[in-house]
Amino acid sequence: MDLVDNPDSTREVGKSRQQIEQDLLRHVTKWTKNDKLWLLFLGVVILIGVFAYYRQLRYGLLVTAMRDYTSWGIYISNFVFFVAISLVGSLVSSILKLSNATWSTPLTRISEIIAIAAIICASIIIIVDMGRPDRFIYVIIFGRIQSPIIWDVIIIVTYLAISILLLYISLIPDLALCRDKLHDVPRWQKKLYEVFALNWKGEKRQYQIIHKTSSILCIMVIPVAFAIHTVTSWLFSTTWRPGWDSTNLGPYFVSGALMAGAAVIIIAMYFIRNSLRLKEYITELHFDHMGKLLVLLSAVYLYFNINEYLGPSFKMVGVEGEHITELFFGKYAYMYWLVQIFGLILPIVALIYKPLRAPFPIMVISFLVIIGAWVKRFLIVIPSLQHPYLPIQDVDESYLHYIPTWEEWAITFASFAGVLLIVTLIIKLVPVIPVWELTDNKE
Amino acid sequence: MEKKERRAFLKSGLAAGAITLATISSCTGPNISEEEEELVNVLTPDGRLVQIPKSMAAADSYVPVGPKEARIGIPNKKFVMVVDLSRCTNERKCIDACDHHHHLTPDRPYIKVLRMQDNEDSSPYWMPKKCFQCDNPPCVKVCPVSATYKxxxxxVLIxxxxxxxxxxCMSACPYSARVFNWGQPPESMEEGYDEIPYSPETxxxxxxxxxxKCDFCPDMLRQDKVPHCITACPNGALYFGDKLSDTVxxxxxxVRLSQLLREKAGYRYLEELGTEPNVYYLPPVNRAVPFEETLSDQES
Amino acid sequence: MKGVWKCFAVVAGLVLSAAIQGHAAQQDQKSRARLYLTYFKYSPTDRYLNIKVITRKERRNVPVEDVKIEFYLGEKSSAGYLGSIMTDREGQGSLLLPLSFYAAADTLLSYLFVATLTDNSEYLDTDMELEIIDASIELHGIVQDSQRTVQAIVRVRDSTLALVTVPDVPLNFLVERPLSLLPISDLKRTGDKGIAMSQFPSDLPGDREGYVTVVVKIDDHDPYGTVLQRETLRWGIPTSFDDKSQKRSLWSARANTPIPLLLLVNGLILVTWGIMIYIVRELLQIKHI
Incomplete structure (x- = not known):
């Protein structure tokens, strides 16, 4: 399709093909000391999480702060967060591509890698949340298609498969490049390139296949990506909990996910650009464009936010009213307003100014957006559960509030480390910027 | 050996009016020769008393059904409960009886008695709350593996x-009827607890x-007995019965269910949710005893 | 010699008194159990003696579990022995009256039942007597001018053992329900001719065919005990059982998934995965170019 195979001349990289290949393959071969320290750090964080999970397996979910009323906690909000992040893959490699925003080409691979890492960790975190992970197979053996959880399982597996395909298709020529150009890599790595490069020779017909299949996937990934987060929202909106019992929840979740995804890309761009010395490939222009995009997506999310809260807060019906009061003025008010101001209003206002769309300030703002997005999901999951229709009486004091335990935090941080680990490992195996899409179009 | 088959009604000694089928009894006499085994009465699944040799009878009269059989309901019945709010004085005997028979520790009961007050100006009242066994059960709808079923x-059992x-299911239940075993159930400390054969009916x-959660004690119903909470209530606030035969x-x-609901303006909690509960409430009007604040921790 | 005898008598006396005291002391440690004996006539050939054994413990009545109760007719002898039971967890037990009872019953004006608790290590020996005059109920369902009436006649034996009707016997008119007996009228008493009547409600559900079992009952009466008479009549409204659990719905089992949902989800899976399989096949073509 034209949209895909015709990146325009806005490519700022005024370098020769050889130079580009050299620049972009550099980080694949070399393991710096920083790389190793980074991996060690991630490993330690993951190990602490594994230990916390071992305690949870041994003593049950009792080690968490979840109890009969707050029966879902930060595992679930973290799951929703990761599912949201995973939408970034479709945002950049599909929506931007289809809308002819060819400047985004260098960002496609990063976003696809992040999408895959996030979706894998979302699946892991949802198993961590299960009371009986030993019975996970029952979901397949006894699965009832009436249950939104089964829909979620189906759509997660589907989205993961599509994301892997999407990443892989655009990787084939680069894998061939690695196979041909990288000589001082371990044998297994060489073998890997050889097998997965699918005997790529750069033939015209081979290109045709890649363009055709990636075009199909680009279109297909959009409804699937919308579905994955909409189905996740249905886990909530199919119940009667205040704040969940809303017809607005699907688009609200999807718009929030796209916004968070854009912020994640900006952060990833910043660190990859600096640590892998790719300043010529990920330019200030990319940050500028992404900044504008973030403003747009934040505005959309703001719109859905207003929709989500205005109706209930105008009517103030029963427990729905209690829930709104708790968010606006109660014990979650500080979190709620910080999220609204720093995670939603600030990016819109600040990123309108061009100077703030420079790499560093926009990275900081994106961090605020990401933290806001995570806390926002906490606010979606937990306060709703604390306002059931029937009063909470006669229960142990621990049932009345929810303050996550160290085990929950350790597992949550480990899941973040897991995402970063997967991203890091993939980046150490393949070029993070699609080389062929830059070089082949120069000819 | 003489094998008698008799259908029998036994009036249990002191529980006036209540018919109980059963209890082991032996029947030996001097006129029965010594080689003959002692006979015991046992209850067959279809509700008949038969006499069989004692050696053939299980040590206890009733063995609850396993997970597979428990999925099939008791035929041609539709169980309902009616709670007369005007009679509940928060004695918590239903909770005790339920805890006892389900081996629950007091910190995680299946039944709760809630102090309710519909608005500032109306009188407070006590509301015993069990599982509503909805006909359109939100919990069953969302279960991914049919672990909970109607x-x-x-x-509705688990x-x-x-x-x-x-x-x-806990998120889906608008009535917070479900409890979770966050850790090892405290009652598993009881000796022999883990050896009890599992039944979803108990x-x-x-x-x-x-x-x-509250299960309406189907093991009792299979023996034609009402759930434990019903008989435990000192005020007769809890009614139980079969909707098809219109009796509780x-x-x-x-009494006739339809008459009770009609005469006392029976209602279902949060009818507007469309869950169609099988637990009805009679409004807390014309109380025999006025509402009295009882501290919730007085229970023990 | 005499002294030896005297000495022996003293020793024997001491031993005996010690034994008596010991026995008394043992008796003192035993608790007192109370027996409640009731007679239950379900039909002329189905009669039971029900026993409930309780004791006082810490000012509360508690049931006595696992004690042996023996039953006799008339006197405590092997001739009158009816049988024995062990009490259950609720301290209760029922004895189905044996054939030996029926052999003796026809010649008696009244039955004297004795329940005994003897030779128990924890409880004192206790007896409970119950005198019962055999009463029988005749039950008719009468339909007149579309009005349904249950009629009951109560009879006992007079001194010549002939059956005569009795007035002023309290009667309950009930119908059998799954977990209990439902009264269909207030308590009635038999009139001069030993007859009592009750109207049968027109809107009572029966079984699938409309059968209802009517029960007339003399409840815990002195001296008749509890006497029941049952009659199954096709007077109820037929009920149909609608097994919703076998219908297709969002809450039913997997086998009863609603068809549209099944088609939609499987259709989406097929389309999506079909495309993906196509793409994978296309990609594998790259290898052969």
């Missing part, structure tokens, strides 16, 4: 050998990482 007799512990034994009993008094 039977033909209207009862198979804790199937439950994966996702707790979606919800015993509880298992870590799975959900539990509180252990002492037996």
């Amino acid at each position: 039977r033909s007799d209207g009862i 198979d804790n050998e199937r439950c994966i512990g996702c707790r979606f 919800s015993v034994p509880s298992r870590i990482g799975t959900v539990g 009993t509180n252990g002492g008094e037996t």
Whole structure:
């Protein structure tokens, strides 16, 4: 399709093909000391999480702060967060591509890698949340298609498969490049390139296949990506909990996910650009464009936010009213307003100014957006559960509030480390910027 | 050996009006020769008393059914409960009886008695709350593995050998009827607890990482007895019965369900949710005893 | 010699008194159990003696479990022995009256039942007597001018053992329900001719065919005990059982998934995965170019 195979001349990289290949393959071969320290750090964080999970397996979910009323906690909000992040893959490699925003080409691979890492960790975190992970197979053996959880399982597996395909298709020529150009890599790595490069020779017909299949996937990934987060929202909106019992929840979740995804890309761009010395490939222009995009997506999310809260807060019906009061003025008010101001209003206002769309300030703002997005999901999951229709009486004091335990935090941080680990490992195996899409179009 | 088959009604000694089928009894006499074995009465699944040699009878009269049989409801029945709010004085005897028979510790009862007050100006009242056994059960809809299911007799049960512990049912239940075994169930400290054969009809034994709730005591219903909470209530506030035969009993008094609901303006809690509960409430009007604040921790 | 005898008598006396005291002391440690004996006539050939054994413990009545109760007719002898039971967890037990009872019953004006608790290590020996005059109920369902009436006639034996009707016997008119007996009228008493009547409600559900079992009952009466008479009549409204659990719905089992949902989800899976399989096949073509 034209949209895909015709990146325009806005490519700022005024370098020769050889130079580009050299620049972009550099980080694949070399393991710096920083790389190793980074991996060690991630490993330690993951190990602490594994230990916390071992305690949870041994003593049950009792080690968490979840109890009969707050029966879902930060595992679930973290799951929703990761599912949201995973939408970034479709945002950049599909929506931007289809809308002819060819400047985004260098960002496609990063976003696809992040999408895959996030979706894998979302699946892991949802198993961590299960009371009986030993019975996970029952979901397949006894699965009832009436249950939104089964829909979620189906759509997660589907989205993961599509994301892997999407990443892989655009990787084939680069894998061939690695196979041909990288000589001082371990044998297994060489073998890997050889097998997965699918005997790529750069033939015209081979290109045709890649363009055709990636075009199909680009279109297909959009409804699937919308579905994955909409189905996740249905886990909530199919119940009667205040704040969940809303017809607005699907688009609200999807718009929030796209916004968070854009912020994640900006952060990833910043660190990859600096640590892998790719300043010529990920330019200030990319940050500028992404900044504008973030403003747009934040505005959309703001719109859905207003929709989500205005109706209930105008009517103030029963427990729905209690829930709104708790968010606006109660014990979650500080979190709620910080999220609204720093995670939603600030990016819109600040990123309108061009100077703030420079790499560093926009990275900081994106961090605020990401933290806001995570806390926002906490606010979606937990306060709703604390306002059931029937009063909470006669229960142990621990049932009345929810303050996550160290085990929950350790597992949550480990899941973040897991995402970063997967991203890091993939980046150490393949070029993070699609080389062929830059070089082949120069000819 | 003489084998008598008799259908029998036994009036249990002191429980006036209530008919109980059963109890082991032996029948030996001097006129029976010594080689003949002692006979005992046992209850067959279809509700008849038959006499069989003692050696053939199980040590206890009734063995609860396993997870597979428990999925099939008691035929041609539709169980309902009616709670007369005007009679509840928060004695908490229903909770005690339920805890006792389900081996529950007081910190995680299946039944709660809530102090309710509909608005500032109206009088408070006590509201015993069990599982509502909805006909349009939100919890069953969302269960990914059919661990919780609805039977033909209207009862919603949990198979804790199937439950994966996702707790979606707990989020879905608008009545907070479900409890979770966050850790090892405290009652598993009881000696021999883990050896009790599991039955979804008794919800015993509880298992870590799975959900539990009020089950309407189908093991009792299979023996033609009412659930434990019904007989435990000193005020007769809890009625139980079969909707198809239009009859409920509180252990002492037996009345027509339709008449009771009509005359006392029976209602279902949060009817507007469309869950179609099988637990009805009679409004807390014309109370025999005025409302009295009882501290919730007085229970023990 | 005499002294030896005297000495022996003293020793024997001491031993005996010690034994008596010991026995008394043992008796003192035993608790007192109370027996409640009731007679239950379900039909002329189905009669039971029900026993409930309780004791006082810490000012509360508690049931006595696992004690043996023996039953006799008339006197405590092997001739009058009816049988024995062990009490259950609720301290209760029922004895189905044996054939030996029926052999003796026809010649008696009244039955004197004795329940005894003897030779128990924890409880004192206790007896409970119950005298019962055999009463029988005749039950008819009468339909007149579309009005349904249950009629009951109560009879006992007079001194010549002939059956005569009795007035002023309290009667309950009930119907059998799954967990209990439902009264269909207030308590009635038999009139001069030993007859009592009750109207049968027109809107009572029966079974699938409309059968209802009517029960007339003399409840815990002195001296008749509890006497029941049952009659199954096709007077109820037929009920149909609608097994919703076998219908297709969002809450039914997997086998009863609603068809549209099944088609939609499987259709989406097929389309999506079909495309993906196509793409994978296309990609594998790259290898052969």
